[in-house]
Amino acid sequence: MQVPTEDLAVLLQMQTIDLEARQCQNDLEALPQRQIILQARAKKKQIEEKNVEIRKFFEASDNRCRMLSEEDSGLAEKQRRLQAEIEELKGDYRSVESRTRDLNGIAKRRATLEEQLSSALDELARIEDMQKKILLMLEAINKKEAEATEGFIKEGGQLKARIAACEADRQKLAQRLPADLSRDYDKIMKRTKGVAVAMLTEKACGACRSTIEPGRLSELRRQGNVVHCPHCQRLLILHS
Structure with missing residues (x-):
C-alpha cells in the first residue's frame, strides 16, 4: 500500500x-512491592487458617478447664456439707463412718481433678502463648504489607498515570490514520x-x-x- x-x-x-x-505495564507488574504484597497476603492466609485451628483448641481446652473447675467447686461444696453433717452426728458412728468414706472419695476425686486442671491450665497457657506469637506475626506481616502497598501506590500510580496518558495520545493518533x-x-x-x-x-x-x-x-x-x-x-x- x-x-x-x-x-x-x-x-x-x-x-x-x-x-x-x-x-510501563511490564514495569508495573515487575514492581518488587507487588510480589511482597502477594507473598504477605498468602502468608497471612496460612497464618489465619492456622489460627482458626488453634482457636478451636483453645475453646476445647478452656471448656475442659471450666468443666473441671465446676466439678471441683461442686465437690468442695459437697465436702463442706458432709463435714458439717459429721460434726452434727458425733454420736452416730455408722452415719459418721459413711460420710467419712464419702469425704475420702471426694478428696481423692478432687486430687485427681487438681492434677487434670493443672495439666489443662498448662495446655491453655501454651495455646495462649501460640496465639500471642501469631498475633505478633500478623502485626509484622500487616506492617510489611502496608509499607509495600504505600510504595506500590506511589510508584505504581505514576506508571498507571503514564499508561493512561499513552492510551490517550495513542487514541488521538489512531484517529489520524x-x-x-x-x-x-x-x-x-x-x-x-x-x-x-x-x-x-x-x-x-x-x-x-x-x-x-x-x-x-x-x-x-x-x-x-x-x-x-x-x-x-x-x-x-x-x-x-
Missing part, C-alpha cells in the same frame, strides 16, 4: 507510544505483542532481521512504500 509520509510519521509515533505503554491501516496495525500489535512496524534495513526486516531476496524485494516495492514482511508479516516500511 502507498502511505503518505505524514501517515508514516503518525504510525511510527503511535508504535513508540505503544511500546512505552507496554514497558486511515481506518484500514489502523486496524491492520492493531491486529499485528496484538499478534506480536510488541513491534508491529519495522523499517527495511540493508534488505532485511528491521524487526525479524530476515533478509529479503532482491527479486522479492523488487516485487514488494511495486506494491507501495508499506508492505507486509514476507517472513514475520509485520508492517514493513520500505523507505521513509
Whole structure:
C-alpha cells in the first residue's frame, strides 16, 4: 500500500507510544512491592487458617478447664456439707463412718481433678502463648504489607498515570490514520505483542532481521512504500 509520509510519521509515533505503554505495564507488574504484597497476603492466609485451628483448641481446652473447675467447686461444696453433717452426728458412728468414706472419695476425686486442671491450665497457657506469637506475626506481616502497598501506590500510580496518558495520545493518533491501516496495525500489535512496524534495513526486516531476496524485494516495492514482511508479516516500511 502507498502511505503518505505524514501517515508514516503518525504510525511510527503511535508504535513508540505503544511500546512505552507496554514497558510501563511490564514495569508495573515487575514492581518488587507487588510480589511482597502477594507473598504477605498468602502468608497471612496460612497464618489465619492456622489460627482458626488453634482457636478451636483453645475453646476445647478452656471448656475442659471450666468443666473441671465446676466439678471441683461442686465437690468442695459437697465436702463442706458432709463435714458439717459429721460434726452434727458425733454420736452416730455408722452415719459418721459413711460420710467419712464419702469425704475420702471426694478428696481423692478432687486430687485427681487438681492434677487434670493443672495439666489443662498448662495446655491453655501454651495455646495462649501460640496465639500471642501469631498475633505478633500478623502485626509484622500487616506492617510489611502496608509499607509495600504505600510504595506500590506511589510508584505504581505514576506508571498507571503514564499508561493512561499513552492510551490517550495513542487514541488521538489512531484517529489520524486511515481506518484500514489502523486496524491492520492493531491486529499485528496484538499478534506480536510488541513491534508491529519495522523499517527495511540493508534488505532485511528491521524487526525479524530476515533478509529479503532482491527479486522479492523488487516485487514488494511495486506494491507501495508499506508492505507486509514476507517472513514475520509485520508492517514493513520500505523507505521513509
